[in-house]
Amino acid sequence: MLTRIDLTAEDRDAVAALCAEAAGEHPAADDPAFLREAPLIAHRMPRAVRAALAGLHADDGPSALVIGGLDVPDEAIGPTPSSWREGRPVPPAVHRLENALVLYSSLLGDVFGWATQQDGRLVHDVVPTRGHEDEQLGSGSTAPLMWHTEEAFHPYRADYVVLMCLRNPDGVATTVGGFDPSVLTEEERRCAFEPRFRIRPDKSHLQAYNAENADRHREGFDRTEQMNEEPDAVPVLFGAPHDPFLQIDPAYMDTAPGDEPARRTLDRIGEAIEGGLTDVPLRPGDVVFIDNFRLVHGRQPFKARYDGTDRWLKRVNVTRDLRKSSAMRLPDAVRVVV
């Protein structure tokens, strides 16, 4: 399910040089000109990096990959922001690391973001935030973050979720899990492929959590409110019957009232996933790539410090085909799905 490679000293220097060069030419990791050029620059990445990401993209091997070994200078990255809003301006050392995240990711597909999440930014900060401790959000802490498909509610969700660790002083684990369809009876399998499930947007996409940006992204918030009030019925499994894709987020999901077989099927899938979860404690400089069609992910609980030394991840969404969401994108920001 998960492979890991670590940069050699030579490869680490080569990656750092590309990131520094790009930082000299482009003002930010989410700058449109840098994003356009990123696949080209990424062709100069070390062979081991390109080979590992090609293996993940091939879709018939491991569904998660960790590339370790980036140098994260703890003093130079500055304090962990107290919320995603506080993550700007980006210190130069963090800019270079964000470049690495984007360059790696552009070997898998197109980096994109959501108008309704973190103000439409393409590179997200995942940090514990005061008041969110018990929430099912990336910014939570004391409550375990229940495993989920990222943006399970959305038809144009990421093919890959990519998390880069800048700081993780307590070694708090990200959890990753897959699903083996052979645990289902024939009847349950059929049910899982039928549109008998409803998945609502997680709170990170709702207006209440984005009040300051609600007007700027009105169209997007109207759409997620609609998806929240009247979610479409969808299957939980799709694609090949023997090797299905998953869309599942139990914390924000239900079945039609009275549909007992669907309830039982969802429970059965949930138990199987729960029993097979793996802990992946990211270390600074690790980047994990998670196939969001095949695997779910979550996070173990922890106690936040709120003193600038907290756990700090950067996140990007990657799609294999940005074109499929063209009907739901902003005219002036081609990589932002509304």
Ligand SMILES: NC(=[NH2+])NCCC[C@H](N)C(=O)O
């Ligand atoms: N079960 C869930 N979908 N929880 C929310 C996931 C984290 C969410 N994407 C965030 O940034 O906060």
Ligand SMILES: O=C(O)CCC(=O)C(=O)O
């Ligand atoms: O904090 C983590 O390790 C995972 C958080 C998560 O699920 C997310 O950012 O989507």
Ligand SMILES: [Fe+2]
């Ligand atoms: Fe997530």
